[in-house]
Amino acid sequence: MFPDLPVAMGWLNLAFLNYPVEPSVVDERLPDALAVDTYDGDAWLSVVPFTNVAVRPKGLPRGLGFALPELNLRTYVRRTDADGGGAPGVYFYSLDADGDLGVAAARVFHHLPYYRADISLDEDGAGGVHFTSRRTHPGTRPANFDATYRPTSEPEAGLGGDPDDPLDARPGTLAEFLTERYRYYTETPGGDLRSAGIEHPRWPLATVDVDVRENQVFEANGFPDPDREGPHYYSPGVDVTATGSRRVD
8 A cells, every 4th residue: 555665464354255267258357468377277256355454564563554344356367478487476356445545545556456435344243244345436337245254164274184175275276276375466557567475374264154145246347247156265364464566577
């Protein structure tokens, strides 16, 4: 949110709602410098609701940060140029957030496709989260979202070595492919590719029950609703540091 400064924050109460799609669905909506990253032949779209807390320049006390509840739609990509070495990362199609300052700063300084939204995230006292989002950004398509998600197992780091464990997130697994990403890419209105690094501990993941009552996020971004569902995960969250956004030559 701050120009050229590392940003510290906490990402809490996340649901990773993952959907496999044909690679062509994603490929036609990417900058030329990025290629679809696939797993077992599938590209993936993920809807991720969460609350972003204590957002602040790195080094400032946590209490000086601000909250930014958020809902994003993302896919998984690699660089196509030789210098990039195929570096994997995340590409965001939209990020809806509840906070005028955070949305404005992210759009101006980081060229991220943030949109103003009214978001409510309520915990029910028994581990469940009711998350609603209604996009209010002027001149944009509706992107309402309403879901309840509840973890059904204890969060774990996913390194137990059991290939039948749906939370196995060792290198080469689907859970690792979908969650352990340490770079994001974005494109400016002028067509420049930009990138930022992300640092955080490995995600503690849990299985999750999800009830999605409304989801306009795919339609708002020009995608048909996926006809398949992949594994969904819950995480209580991690602390995160993001580098400043840099132009990729």
